[in-house]
Amino acid sequence: MVKLLRLFAVAAALAASAAATMATADGPPPEALAAAASGLGQKALNDPAAFDFVASLTTEIGQRLAGTDAHRRAVTWAEARLKAAGFDNVHSEPFTLRAWIRGTESADIVAPVPQHLAITTLGGSVATDAEGIEAEIALFHSYDELLAAAPGSLTGKIAVVTQRMVRAQDGSGYGAANAIRRAGPSEAAKRGAVAYLLRSLGTDSHRLPHTGALNYMDNAPRIPAAALAIPDAEQLERLAALGPVRIKLVLTPTVADNAPSWNVVGEVRGSERPDEIVLIGGHLDSWDLGTGATDDGAGVAIAFGAARLIAALPQRPRRTIRLVLFGAEEMDFSGAAYAGAHQAETAGIVVAGEADFGARNVYAIQLPPGAAPSDFGQLLQRAIAPLGAILDRRAALGGGDDIRDLQKAGVPAISLRQDGMDYFDIHHTADDTLDKIDPRQLNQAVAVWSVFTYLAAASDVDFRSLATPAK
Template sequence: MKHWALMGVATLALASCTTVADQPSDMMMKAPVEAMILEAARSGTQGYDIVEGLTTEIGQRLAGTEAEARARDWTVAKFKEIGLQNVRVEPFTISGWERGVETASIVSPFPQEMLLTALGGSVATPAGGVTAEIAYFPTFEDLESAPMDSLDGKIVFISGRMDKAPNGAGYGPANRKRRSGASESAKRGAAAVVIRSVGTDSHRFPHTGQMRYADGLPKIPIAALSAPDADQLERILERGQAVTMALNIQPRAVGDRPSGNVIGEIVGTERPEEIVLISGHLDSWDLGTGAIDDGAGIGISAGAAQILIEAGLKPKRTIRVVAYGAEEVGLLGGFAYRDLHKDDLINHVLATESDFGSKPAYEVQLGVTEGAEVIESVADMLGLPMSDQPTNGGPDIGPIAALGVPTMRFQQDGTDYFDLHHTPDDTLDKIDPDDIAENVAAFALMAWLAANADTDFRADDPQAGN
């Protein structure tokens, strides 16, 4: 699938290198090799083939389930197939959670069904569900201002729309109701919560995601209405009559379950102990097939490694590809990686993750102390501006970034990302193969240059930031 282009480009690039002189300098070789990487990635389908295979042969991959286990096996086989070395699973254990029955309806004054989904980690309603009057809050901040003991026995409805932005800046503020809505409502006596889905689409697809219970407070069920259903509920409430809802969700905690990170490497020729880490996360929510979140990231990072392997390029440092497990339920794969590799993080010279869909990057962000010129050269070759915004490298990179690992990130265009993210609409047909190829080109070029750079991207003091 366009892999034929790689051999021809590689031959041309190597010929360009060796005809200048019998022993060409690094600078004389650099431009043809970099051009080869970009051309091979942009004309190839390596990344798209990987995400196509993962989403077709495995599908949804909820953390801790049998499907996530099959995804690990699939990824081990794929990493070996594309030529990665030291392929392995680094296991860890999580608290499992599974979805059950999910129904809701307006009982009065205008009876009708509503579409919603339980949020990850939510407890269930009583077996027969709960029927109660709605207490409406236009925003999460309005709920925070409500008096204590003012919501006894009610079902809280928190609205609040999310703004679109290329960098997803609206997600954090909108997500407060998902993360903390249940506990804020429980402390005021509520029986259950429904929220407007944390997303930017107008389709009748509810948007799931992980919630959290605060310590010392009752645990009450919480679910997300699709955006059109939230609109409908608001219109009904605007009529000025009391609104009663029947809610029945039956998720359940299923105890300890296995998860794990899948690792593969291109072992360095001169400094194999030094690591350039590129990654995505393997798990997904269970409503769609996890194409943009984050099959794309697996395809981009593993596809970038495949480009270098097929070109016969041998980096000086080790390039490590990580497919993190259990990201969606609390970055558990990222924390497990940090804990297992804590004593070796000083040898991680640079790390990044692709976890923002499949659209190409529009800028490059830095989280390094030294060696910025290496990443700036990558940005220049890709025609991308450098951002003045720092980065932790991505969600799963955050735990090791906090311990001093240098980071960078290609900031992808996420204007429409939250139209699909965590919904049944997250499927392969939303991915443009050319977009994936452009991301693969960026990752392959960056990994190659970072793995061969003289700098370690840290301050002179090797413990700085630790």
Template sequence: MRIAPLALAGIAVLAVPAIAQRALPTASVKVDPAVAKARDAALKDDVAWDIVEGLTTEVGQRLAATEAEARARAWAVVKLKALGFKNVHIETYTMPVWVRGVETAEIVGPYPQKLTLAALGRSGATPPEGITAPVVYFPTFNDLLAAPDGSLTGKIAFVSNQMKATQDGSGYGAFGAARFIGANVAAKKGAAAILIRSIGSDKGRWPHTGGTNFAPGVTPIPAAALSVADAEQLERIFKRTDKVSIKLVLTPKTLPDAESGNVVAEVPGTDPNAGVIVVGGHLDSWDLGTGAIDDGAGVAITTAAAKRLLDGPRPRRTIRVVWFGAEEPGGFGGQAYAKAHATEKFAMAAESDFGADNIWRFSVNFPDSAKAVGDRLGAALGPLGIVRSREKAGDGTDVGPLFALGTSAVDLNQSGLRYFDWHHTPEDTLDKIDLDQLRQNVAAWTAMLWVVANAPEDWDKVTPKGS
């Protein structure tokens, strides 16, 4: 998953906490009794759990464009048809394939010991026998940026900025640059490899993987994330000496292009001119865990909510559920979907890709002609403990390309206080999902879909967030 850095609220208010400044008071709006009934019934939902339990048990990890992701697509088609969705099909595309290899590291001096790590997606490879090189320690990513060009030639860079858990997930955007582009920066400065402290809020010995990016013309170097515990161990060693050498073996491969795809299903609407609503999450996962919170929960939540409208009454707008493929290696599924459907009329898009903990905040991006839709959402979501944000909606890797086309947006923000303890680790497993919190998500999505899908207003395109 990807979290965009959050914008600041525009106007400061004296003596009001910053988090309250970002909450927008909800207008006085009466909740449609049908919406309230559907929302409250969803608090006992079992469909979402059934989906994520089945996907993680019967398929497991789902690395993009591999045989495992193909099995997941086949599984999804069977499940969506069994649930009664219409027009269930797969839309395929091709993409590069990156697969993991051998991953070992050990300090060879001054205090010999093994380290726990995981290669980052798109990492380059060492020779099969590995490399042994001196390590240069950078406490923060900015310290790496400040290193002189050529100063890392023949050396391994080690960046150890520490991420903190936040409810809004903003720590990921703030500290994630070490993973997103750290390898590219180190490569341009001559580094033989790079190690980073895992971008996570845990204290354990499970490394957090995730993608890294190299600019055109930059040869990928070996890149890996140390577990938080091992990064802290390496920090302690550097407090004693700056003469540290590591032997590193990373043998990932980039294979020829292969097939990935999006799984699509619909709740048909009554008004074909009112625009389509696109919701979903991503079907692929990294390969260390079983992809329960990232993002089996997301496809389960959005599908379970859409199922509640599928069971009637029929909504005005068609709701299209998309289980996007290949989000983790670069959002290939979202890009392919937007390209294939660019001429369609979309009323709104939203995705769930932040685990399964309680939704605490929502935001919208509708034009003025649909302002009342946001007000009705505030009234419907308030009883679930969800506040309205002043910020403009429009986050999400998979639906981002639709937002770029001017599609209206709703963001339903889940709590990130636990998410980055397990994100992209072997600990991303079903036991991390709390059933009551999962159901609260389904209830929120059910209310949101009911309000937006049946809104009597019609609206045009909007200016995307950040434009």
């Protein structure tokens, strides 16, 4: 009997120790947190709010390129939706950007045989002159081949890179190939090229080119740049193997400096520690080819759906949940604008994460460094297992483009890994439309986000203290 009592005492001491990292003496015990989080997750699986949100956004607004009237309408729409859902402190935060508008775009093979090419201008590209550019192409099967070309070797030519992107569940093939689009135009210009074309960063076989932003370098001329549909890139490979190929390219984008944009914000105010913030969100803007359903209508819908479910609970969590719908992610402006405007409260942001990887299910969560083996990590792992997700023991390296500047300022980030095996089939194309979203998979993503967000807001977990000091 004495041994049994000692075992009970040891067990009680261990339980008390674990609870201490999750809640203070007057806070909810881990068992209560787990039960509430699990209930939220199960409710989310049958909640139509997220799909209704993205359906309304893509139908009533459509494309939402930052700096356009359509994006302005999206901001008004979003504020109304957040207020109707009962969020606190709903408002929009203005900033300015260099707005880029597509204009017309065309490319044609003029020799050896006339053929039209399916292309789309890269975001931020300069225009050709009104008559366009006609020149022979220099084709490279890989980006490394372009980088190996000598300065001056591409003088007067249109550089074409046809490297294929690797399909991967976690989207790592896109990250590996991203420099081809981002830096490729400047690298080609350094070697004398007058224009730049790349095989779209996509994994499909459709004749729909994928757009996306470029980043011009200060030490190179700015040349027009566009993406080829994947079948068209392969057609150029075949033709170039037979002999010289000439292309005529016409791109007419325009730019408006100091154009207005906004980040839309709504909160679920914390009941005990309102100045401690769990920040989640997605980006409200989209490219202009499709209706921005999976990029990133789904992401803002997921974050909205999760925060809305928590707001409807009989008792609010201890910390504030802040929902941010970022206004200009595609052109790289909104994250820096948000971080700059909120420098004074950076220390109060407990954790941040952005949903920006489509509408498929979440299969894993990556926490900030040191958090996976903690009591919080173990509790989270138990809560998400019934939803078909696991805790990835690797620390989150990034939580989304719009929170990167917050991370640089010391804010811990999380990454909820969604199944992206087919995400880059439609990414940044005209095919990014509502019919690509499966409501059941969208709801599973909402469920996992709900569980994490609630646990982070209802507990006392301190991700900064859990981080392993750098060696």
